[in-house]
């Protein structure tokens with residue numbers, strides 16, 4: 001199985017969870033040192049065989065190039081965890097064009113490329129999982145986190161469509177929608193930690209693993225009861241109210 005963004009946070013904890021279940025792993029991110037450390041940890045703990053592929057997925061078609069590299073190495077992929085992603089917390093007018101292009105290429109482009117590349121094999125074997133990490137940011141637009149929230153809305157919509165296409169097969173598509181979680185995410189985004197309790201990353205991963213174990217899996221799962229209520233409310237409350245509330249929260253947690 002292949003996990004993107006395995007060098008920290010949720011991706012590293014997904015690797016730990018799948019390793020504990022006996023999976024062989026392909027670990028992808030840019031920081032090779034972190035990936036090698038994780039591979040050593042998992043080998044020590046579970047005897048896990050890991051293949052480390054340092055790869056920058058933040059450019060257009062990088063996901064397709066990675067898929068080609070995986071097949072060139074003769075590796076079979078039956079589970080893809082499209083987890084790598086980052087956010088930028090600033091007014092859209094102040095965004096850096098290159099950073100935003102990379103954010104969209106990673107959060108959206110690589111996720112679509114990798115899903116598309118590995119799906120035909122999974123469908124042919126009638127076995128496999130595409131687990132895409134979205135966010136509770138997928139359920140409403142967020143001023144000052146606008147590009148990021150839009151990418152996550154894409155991930156949720158795309159994964160639900162995939163779920164619809166695969167419903168009568170044994171290939172699963174699941175979008176995980178975490179709320180604020182204690183990882184390196186906020187350091188990368190340059191934000192102060194979002195107000196309110198942060199979930200721990202292993203707890204969020206356990207929620208996704210439980211969702212995958214269901215006999216009839218859902219198209220998406222939201223981690224945390226408070227996050228579930230927040231997402232539900234933003235679907236039913238008046239749109240302008242939701243946008244204004246999002247603006248208030250994002251301004252209260254200004255980038256430092």
Ligand SMILES: NC(=O)c1ccc[n+]([C@@H]2O[C@H](COP(=O)([O-])OP(=O)(O)OC[C@H]3O[C@@H](n4cnc5c(N)ncnc54)[C@H](OP(=O)(O)O)[C@@H]3O)[C@@H](O)[C@H]2O)c1
Nearest residue numbers: 005007008009010030031057058085135180181183184185
């Ligand atoms: N933490 C939260 O509050 C939260 C909430 C909702 C959703 N999420 C989502 O959860 C996912 C994981 O994020 P996290 O919270 O675990 O944050 P994180 O600790 O910052 O991890 C992000 C991972 O993405 C990788 N990555 C970033 N840019 C990359 C690139 N250009 N190419 C390849 N890999 C790249 C990073 O590795 P390298 O830097 O080594 O490349 C790292 O392994 C993301 O999709 C994020 O949007 C997070």
